[in-house]
Amino acid sequence: MSTMECTWPEKISDDRKRAINELLRGRSFTKQLRSVLVGGHQQASAPDLLEKISRSFTDTLSILSSGEADEVVSQIPASGQLYSPGWDGRRSEESGESGKSSTKDRRGCYKRRKNSQSWIRITPNFHDDSYAWRKYGQKVILNAKHQRSYYRCTHKHDQGCMATKQVQMTEDEPPMYKTTYHGQHSCKSMLKSSQIMLETSTARDSSILLSFESNNEDDSNPFFSSFPLIKQEEEIPSDGQEVTDNNHTKNNNSSSSDYLLSMELTTFESNLGSDHGDVLSGVNSSCTDSTHSLGDMMMDFEDVFIDLEC
DNA sequence: AATATTTGACCGAC
DNA sequence: GTCGGTCAAATATT
Numbered sequence: 577m578s579t580m581e582c583t584w585p586e587k588i589s590d591d592r593k594r595a596i597n598e599l600l601r602g603r604s605f606t607k608q609l610r611s612v613l614v615g616g617h618q619q620a621s622a623p624d625l626l627e628k629i630s631r632s633f634t635d636t637l638s639i640l641s642s643g644e645a646d647e648v649v650s651q652i653p654a655s656g657q658l659y660s661p662g663w664d665g666r667r668s669e670e671s672g673e674s675g676k677s678s679t680k681d682r683r684g685c686y687k688r689r690k691n692s693q694s695w696i697r698i699t700p701n702f703h704d705d706s707y708a709w710r711k712y713g714q715k716v717i718l719n720a721k722h723q724r725s726y727y728r729c730t731h732k733h734d735q736g737c738m739a740t741k742q743v744q745m746t747e748d749e750p751p752m753y754k755t756t757y758h759g760q761h762s763c764k765s766m767l768k769s770s771q772i773m774l775e776t777s778t779a780r781d782s783s784i785l786l787s788f789e790s791n792n793e794d795d796s797n798p799f800f801s802s803f804p805l806i807k808q809e810e811e812i813p814s815d816g817q818e819v820t821d822n823n824h825t826k827n828n829n830s831s832s833s834d835y836l837l838s839m840e841l842t843t844f845e846s847n848l849g850s851d852h853g854d855v856l857s858g859v860n861s862s863c864t865d866s867t868h869s870l871g872d873m874m875m876d877f878e879d880v881f882i883d884l885e886c
Numbered sequence: 887a888a889t890a891t892t893t894g895a896c897c898g899a900c
Numbered sequence: 901g902t903c904g905g906t907c908a909a910a911t912a913t914t
Contacts, residue, residue: 711891713906726905730890742905 605629695757700750707761709741720744729763737763 609625708730717724722745729737739761746752 710889712908713904714892715904715906718903724904728906740905 602629693758693760697755697757698746699753699755701753705741705755707739717744720746721748722746729761731763735763737761739763 605625605628612622709727710730713726724744727741729739731737738759740758742756746754
């Protein structure tokens with residue numbers, strides 16, 4: 577039985593309106609924030625505005641995700657499991673009748689993501705993207721020296737967040753890790769705005785956002801979807817084979833793993849402008865001085881919003 | 887006890 | 901059949 581057949585035009589168009597509405601709100605907040613930061617106006621506090629912007633992104637993504645899926649991916653914490661069967665969905669265990677042949681009958685469980693968006697990121701050392709990840713698998717990959725690790729968002733169950741990532745060491749001489757992100761975080765941000773400011777303004781990193789593949793109309797960069805949740809640390813086992821995530825807020829001393837938000841914004845924007853979603857690369861990555869600050873960043877934000885509108 | 891990781895099995899795609 | 905992605909029981913960690 578195929579689960580992806582029903583699309584509800586009315587619902588989707590309604591969702592689109594809501595999404596556009598959310599984006600407009602986000603743009604408005606962004607403008608306010610810019611005037612606060614640049615012009616020094618104090619109509620509203622920057623942290624408050626940042627929080628609103630973050631919320632706007634999250635809500636928009638949630639709306640768009642629900643339009644793509646058969647059922648709404650709610651952000652309301654669910655007591656049970658709340659999956660979106662959209663791109664990666666599966667029913668967890670037997671639904672109703674249990675105890676078939678083997679211990680757990682998982683037939684029909686897996687749905688390969690096909691048109692899901694993905695972003696590839698190459699980083700030296702491990703890369704801390706500040707989300708809370710939970711490792712759920714590790715595989716040997718053909719023609720690859722190292723195993724690939726699979727992570728899902730820690731809040732998959734409590735918030736229905738469907739973001740996943742894969743991390744694979746591609747080189748070990750200068751250690752290089754390729755991280756592929758799938759899906760977007762719909763989990764709520766719980767990080768304080770001040771921390772966000774701190775992180776973005778102190779970001780310095782030599783990581784490269786390699787590609788931005790988009791097959792769906794509701795794509796957006798996962799780094800936009802919401803602000804970082806919990807600091808995360810990945811560490812390399814002694815054999816250098818694979819990385820392991822840790823969700824705890826251990827005082828992360830790897831400042832090099834912060835990502836350059838402004839760079840990615842620019843990348844995102846240029847990708848939006850192009851008419852294809854294939855791999856784009858060659859982003860240079862060495863603008864690390866702190867003068868490249870929120871002012872510029874907000875400009876990019878605004879442009880992105882404008883592009884999204886039409 | 888609760889939460890995270892490991893790892894073999896399972897599944898769909900090719 | 902192989903391969904890569906995911907599940908979930910067992911195990912480890914906090």
